[in-house]
Amino acid sequence: DAGVTQSPTHLIKTRGQQVTLRCSPKSGHDTVSWYQQALGQGPQFIFQYYEEEERQRGNFPDRFSGHQFPNYSSELNVNALLLGDSALYLCASSSETGWSETQYFGPGTRLLVL
Amino acid sequence: DAKTTQPPSMDCAEGRAANLPCNHSTISGNEYVYWYRQIHSQGPQYIIHGLKNNETNEMASLIITEDRKSSTLILPHATLRDTAVYYCIVRSSQTGANNLFFGTGTRLTVIP
Numbered sequence: 001d002a003g004v005t006q007s008p009t010h011l012i013k014t015r016g017q018q019v020t021l022r023c024s025p026k027s028g029h030d031t032v033s034w035y036q037q038a039l040g041q042g043p044q045f046i047f048q049y050y051e052e053e054e055r056q057r058g059n060f061p062d063r064f065s066g067h068q069f070p071n072y073s074s075e076l077n078v079n080a081l082l083l084g085d086s087a088l089y090l091c092a093s094s095s096e097t098g099w100s101e102t103q104y105f106g107p108g109t110r111l112l113v114l
Numbered sequence: 115d116a117k118t119t120q121p122p123s124m125d126c127a128e129g130r131a132a133n134l135p136c137n138h139s140t141i142s143g144n145e146y147v148y149w150y151r152q153i154h155s156q157g158p159q160y161i162i163h164g165l166k167n168n169e170t171n172e173m174a175s176l177i178i179t180e181d182r183k184s185s186t187l188i189l190p191h192a193t194l195r196d197t198a199v200y201y202c203i204v205r206s207s208q209t210g211a212n213n214l215f216f217g218t219g220t221r222l223t224v225i226p
């Protein structure tokens with residue numbers, strides 16, 4: 001049973017570019033959440049997708065957007081990249097019907113903006 | 115904002131029990147206590163969670179005080195592979211409100 005997978009593992013972009021990160025949830029999970037983790041900090045919640053719609057959102061600008069597909073996989077898009085967007089981007093999946101909706105994390109995508 | 119307070123760092127001798135404390139004095143009745151850990155540059159790993167009662171699984175035990183204002187994560191026999199940052203998180207049990215607010219956690223170092 002595959003856990004949460006993310007692609008790519010590493011990415012280098014330049015300021016002003018756009019990036020798309022991908023996440024496949026754990027089998028049986030229908031909810032995907034995205035987090036940003038800057039160096040030396042704990043992960044910060046970006047947003048959560050359920051039934052192909054954004055359900056919750058943290059304190060992130062509109063440059064951060066996402067999408068969830070019918071197979072529950074998800075994408076995170078970041079436009080007009082800034083140097084400060086350099087971070088580890090984590091995807092977590094959970095089941096709306098599972099007990100207490102525990103989130104399980106993927107290995108992350110490390111983004112470097114130059 | 116994080117609703118928990120943890121010591122920034124702790125050491126533990128290999129083979130001994132590691133007891134990681136967490137204060138969550140403002141926890142409400144419908145909030146769970148969750149523990150995750152993160153080994154360098156990897157995604158956070160779920161350890162255990164509880165609501166009121168103490169919990170135990172193959173990884174750890176979670177002891178929650180009767181007033182629910184604090185808890186302790188216990189790793190019964192710490193190994194070098196348990197060296198990681200441990201996060202204590204309180205999270206609503208409301209459906210659709212399961213996003214996690216991470217603090218800075220406790221950096222546990224297991225010493226040979």
